[in-house]
Amino acid sequence: MRIVDHPILGKIKERKKVFIEVDGKKIEAYEGEPIAAALLAAGIRVFRFTAKEKEPRGVFCAIGRCTDCIMTVDGIPNVRTCVTPVRDGMKIKTQVGLGKWEQK
Numbered sequence: 408m409r410i411v412d413h414p415i416l417g418k419i420k421e422r423k424k425v426f427i428e429v430d431g432k433k434i435e436a437y438e439g440e441p442i443a444a445a446l447l448a449a450g451i452r453v454f455r456f457t458a459k460e461k462e463p464r465g466v467f468c469a470i471g472r473c474t475d476c477i478m479t480v481d482g483i484p485n486v487r488t489c490v491t492p493v494r495d496g497m498k499i500k501t502q503v504g505l506g507k508w509e510q511k
């Protein structure tokens with residue numbers, strides 16, 4: 408679900424629709440919005456699992472401070488998805504523990 412008519416900010420302007428891949432599943436997003444916003448709009452709440460206890464984590468602060476929202480983006484681990492804008496064709500993976508760099 409997305410807010411399209413905010414009581415203070417008004418109506419959301421037209422934006423370019425793009426597609427990103429999340430754990431192999433294609434989802435719709437808007438170019439420039441935070442990755443986390445696109446995931447939440449698609450109903451995805453778990454972004455990573457902690458290193459020791461493997462507990463699920465998702466958006467917490469939403470301002471780039473807590474690192475609860477980190478995921479592997481285009482092969483790069485530990486990307487804070489709440490402050491990273493969407494680009495068409497991004498490949499995003501749920502991160503487990505410290506994550507791993509992926510070969511391209």
Ligand code: FES
Pocket residue numbers: 465466467468469470471472473474475476477487488489490
């Ligand atoms: S939710 Fe805290 S850094 Fe992204």
